[in-house]
């Protein structure tokens with residue numbers, strides 16, 4: 122398998138309890154500073170830790186970004202995007218998963234079906250409701266020590282009639298303090314929680330860092346039997362006797378499928394790639410965009426001011442007990458509400474706007490830092506934020522939480538190192554519902570911040586009078602101004618999903634249609650974006666996907682013993698003396714002869730599981746069986 126990210130790390134952990142797993146990851150170890158929640162985001166846009174994707178120039182959104190291109194970060198290294206993300210822990214709305222169940226026709230993906238998988242990996246903070254939360258699992262989730270002006274934000278929401286509730290349990294609309302995957306103030310990405318504790322103890326798991334996978338290897342048209350990857354300047358192959366699993370994230374999983382010949386026929390032919398399965402890979406791309414609102418000035422020192430608060434004692438506080446301002450990523454509270462558009466569609470109980478409170482004031486280099494992190498034009502950012510430097514203030518991001526716009530990922534070339542073409546097509550939905558719900562979200566936020574007792578009266582919150590560069594010609598705060606604002610100052614919230622959707626590219630067991638032995642297990646399989654942030658759902662997909670793999674092979678084993686079919690290979694532990702613990706075979710082409718054609722079916726993933734044959738992956742006409750769970754050799 123490849124991709125040690127939010128989903129992949131979980132898969133590697135679960136499968137290696139029982140089977141041998143080779144986990145290939147393009148990046149390296151997390152930087153120790155990434156474990157400090159307050160520092161994680163500083164690793165965005167560095168090639169060692171970030172794939173640094175860029176979208177094509179957007180016509181209707183992100184207009185203040187350099188070249189109108191949205192800057193899409195994606196973590197590179199053990200733990201994947203979970204090592205550089207903003208750590209908000211939210212699963213999604215109950216209705217999101219019920220919708221998945223409906224779309225896929227498989228109730229196991231509805232809320233009731235996925236809930237046990239969320240619970241099974243969680244070690245939720247003590248006051249979590251046991252009906253909805255897991256305790257004692259691998260991933261600690263809790264409220265950080267420092268929550269800044271989060272309580273005021275939640276109270277303001279309550280004043281407008283929204284409940285203060287657990288947004289990880291079933292809810293309609295509500296506000297809450299943000300929970301993080303942290304333990305004692307230390308970031309718990311999926312590397313820290315699922316790989317670090319086992320990587321040196323579990324013989325069945327072999328991790329290869331700096332292994333850039335180029336393509337899936339197929340034999341006889343559609344049987345996935347291995348991966349080709351580059352490591353330290355050498356191209357190698359790894360072979361699987363059971364399955365190949367792709368967990369490279371929404372952009373790279375789609376890219377790798379297409380490079381391997383799984384994708385839209387016309388596009389692959391255009392690139393000169395032989396087509397193994399004609400599937401809509403890369404289509405159905407969805408992402409959240411957010412408009413960053415602020416600065417909101419306040420009269421009391423309730424927000425973090427870096428120049429004032431990031432003192433040596435803040436570091437001491439974190440190092441000694443994981444406490445203080447460094448125990449958070451700066452995001453303190455969230456609110457999830459329904460717009461009048463959602464209500465008019467009869468979906469008032471399925472919210473479409475999310476707020477994120479950034480409880481810190483504008484510091485001297487804020488404009489430049491924001492510009493760098495989000496690919497915005499530095500001059501415009503500096504100009505816009507200059508008036509707020511050193512004044513007590515905060516920001517709020519408004520997310521269009523249920524976008525209707527759909528985009529795509531395509532190949533930018535045939536080489537694995539060619540950059541993918543990413544077009545999220547923000548604000549292109551017919552009827553402009555995405556734009557209008559965001560404008561409404563902005564206007565509701567202005568009311569919430571300035572007209573409530575908690576924020577407006579007690580903190581004296583007032584929105585800036587500085588117009589946004591590019592919208593100065595419009596009447597300040599008119600609807601036209603906010604439309605302009607939403608189009609210009611929209612940045613990705615980094616939640617892409619959907620490029621290998623269940624129901625169109627993979628089945629509900631996450632097996633790639635029209636192939637054998639190939640699954641995708643990561644956020645790309647989500648058919649529709651959840652309302653909230655996406656890491657928790659990616660982890661759940663990893664947990665549920667692993668369970669499917671384990672159950673599948675357990676079932677195969679039972680069938681074989683029942684019907685007297687050949688037993689799957691029983692592999693003993695790896696012999697450490699063999700090539701660093703990895704058994705090698707001299708030449709892949711000699712090892713894989715032509716399998717007995719009766720032993721596999723070209724569309725076996727589409728057929729009932731009984732037609733799937735282990736023998737087709739393990740044995741050849743000459744009776745050769747792969748001598749280990751996987752093996753690798755060097756391509757000359």
Ligand SMILES: Cc1cc2nc3c(=O)[nH]c(=O)nc-3n(C[C@H](O)[C@H](O)[C@H](O)COP(=O)(O)OP(=O)(O)OC[C@H]3O[C@@H](n4cnc5c(N)ncnc54)[C@H](O)[C@@H]3O)c2cc1C
Nearest residue numbers: 124126127128147201202206207208209334370644654656
């Ligand atoms: C800046 C930022 C902030 C975010 N903030 C939040 C947040 O606060 N809360 C939240 O819930 N979500 C957040 N997200 C989103 C969330 O982190 C992702 O949705 C989630 O981590 C995706 O998980 P995944 O397993 O699909 O992919 P990833 O975690 O991206 O894992 C993919 C892995 O595959 C590896 N890989 C890719 N290609 C190859 C290849 N060719 N060969 C070998 N390995 C490869 C990558 O290096 C990576 O390790 C944020 C994302 C970003 C970028």
